[in-house]
Amino acid sequence: MRGRDTYAGVWHDDGHRQLGLSRGGPIAVQAVERGFLTLVPATRGLAKEASLPDLKGRHGKRPCRAQLMHALIAGRTAVGERVWDIQRLLDWVLKRSDVDPSRVIMTGNSGGGVLTVHTAAIDDRxxxxxxxxxxxxxxxxxxxIFHxxxxxxxxxQSELGDFSDIGGLIAPRALLAVNGKKDTLHYFSDVEKAMAHVSKIYRATGDTHPFKHEWGEEGHQFYPEIMWPFIKKWTQK
Known part of the structure; x- marks a missing residue:
């Protein structure tokens, strides 16, 4: 999907379309309406188009778990394969003459948010x-275990650190973490503690302004009213 301006946006959803997109989205359509060149990847193990069949229901009829098991026996991880896919999309989209490489945004809800953190942590594009x-x-x-x-x-945890340590690698680039107050999948106190650690990492870079954590009033969903002002601030020239 394409808007009017030379922005690049990699918009990722985690396959839980009814849970994650319909209440606060569709985020990708909103991105196009705001002039972003927008990609919505078909994610391995989550999107039907990029999933391994769970033959005989061995993995609980969960394509995401089927992908994980196949990745593990090959010496890889499911999230690692997904990060690799996003990086190859970045390789392609950043070759386009109508894309501004200084304004590349990635977002996702739920598993898409996990992928956003991992990708941004290792890829400063x-x-x-x-x-x-x-x-x-x-x-x-x-x-x-939350995820x-x-x-x-x-x-x-034994070799790399907490998820907040990995997310801290995004510093000093712009990072907005959004959580829902009614999201029962994550605990308020643990989220607050993790975000305080990320803020500490940003302070060590000398500038806390690129990092922000916000709470939405509902559950496990996108919060466009929180996201778009932050994105606008950090993509303006």
Missing amino acids: ITVAVPSCSFTSFTSETGY CDCCLIPRV
Whole structure:
């Protein structure tokens, strides 16, 4: 989909279209209406077009878990494959003459938000990252795992750190983390603690302004009314 201006936007959804998009979206259409060149990737293990069949229901009829199992036996991770896919899309879109490489935005809700954090953490071509209802610690203080298995990485806490440490790698680029007050998948106190850690990382760069954390009033969904003002601020020239 294409708008009028020379912006690039990689807009990612996690496959949970009824849960994540319909209440606060469609975000991609809103992006086009605002003049963004917009990509909506078909995500491995989540979009029907890019999923492995779960033959005989071995993985609970969950294509995302089927992708994870196939990735693991090949020595990869599901989220790693998805990050690779996004990077190849960036390779392609940034060759276009009508794309401004200084204004590349990525967002996603739920698993799409997890992918947004991982991609922006290792690829500085993402200039504005907006993870929605996804960015918190990997586990609660009592050990509860917040994210789906297809979003996890073996040995991540012992060798790389918390999810907030990974998200901190986005600094000093613009990062807006949005969570829902009624989102029962994530705990308020753990989200607040993780976001305080990210803020500390941004302070270490000398500028906290590019980082912002906001709470939406509802549940597990996009919050356009929070996202768009931040995106506008950090893409204006």
